[in-house]
Amino acid sequence: MLYLAIPAVLLLLIVFLALQPPLELRLQRALQQARQGDLRRLRALARKSVGDAAYALFLQLDANGEQAAALAALKRAVYARTWLDIRGCSVAMRAYGRRRFLGVGTIPDHAALLAEWSRPGWCSGAGWEPELAWIQACGPEACRDLARAWYWLCLADARRQEGMGEIRSVELAQQVREHLGPLVPASVRQAMQEQATETACRDFVSGR
Structure with missing residues (x-):
């Protein structure tokens, strides 16, 4: 029975992923909500190791003066597995290094x-x-x-x-x-x- 259940679970997972909106669309929606002050979707994407979302979350938190939380989001961006715009990765790495050097949001x-x-x-x-x-x-x-x-x-x-x-x-x-x-x-x-x-x-x- 177990051998029969595994393909069924895999099929359900494939169907679930297929029904998910594209990552680009989810990021766009998260950014729209963030501009209205709701960071929940952005945080969720950042936790899923989406670098673009983590970096956008960093910018929002930094603008709010939450420097320690901003640095944590920036670290997520640096080590993210997925980037829609890979150029953002080098920008995040530079910002992360500079903040650690200057002691912004952390003790250097x-x-x-x-x-x-x-x-x-x-x-x-x-x-x-x-x-x-x-x-x-x-x-x-x-x-x-x-x-x-x-x-x-x-x-x-x-x-x-x-x-x-x-x-x-x-x-x-x-x-x-x-x-x-x-x-x-x-x-x-x-x-x-x-x-x-x-x-x-x-x-x-x-x-x-």
Whole structure:
């Protein structure tokens, strides 16, 4: 009897899914309700790992001043399994990283961010070079390494010159550069520049 029940259950599940409105339509309805102040449908889609819904929920909660809840929604967006507009995923990842770095909706854990963003591998630290430079120049004492901080600034420049993307957080990079200028000897700056150039070239060649 059990063997007969399994196909029947599967058939009912297929019929149920077929009767469900398309995800695009459900998201549109959820967004319409959210604009009227009702976030229930948006929350439901976010819980089902729909990144577009989770990011929209983040925007709504952030506008309401609920920063901790907004960060939680943003985390759901970053780790969502489904995106209708995949471009939103990179936007969510950037916003999530910046908020963790700045401590918006959470207590910043710069040591954890340093470990996460500088993990060895292809394009280590890509997109977060200014933030990594700040952590190693001005962050917790255990994270400080002025030579390494200068390296991250050089790496951002080298990657830009290789056509691997523009520097994010330009203003922060400039602030850290001005802070480090008198503190890092010229010989160390030169060594870090050479190391960063080698890293950028290696990343560029291996990523082609």
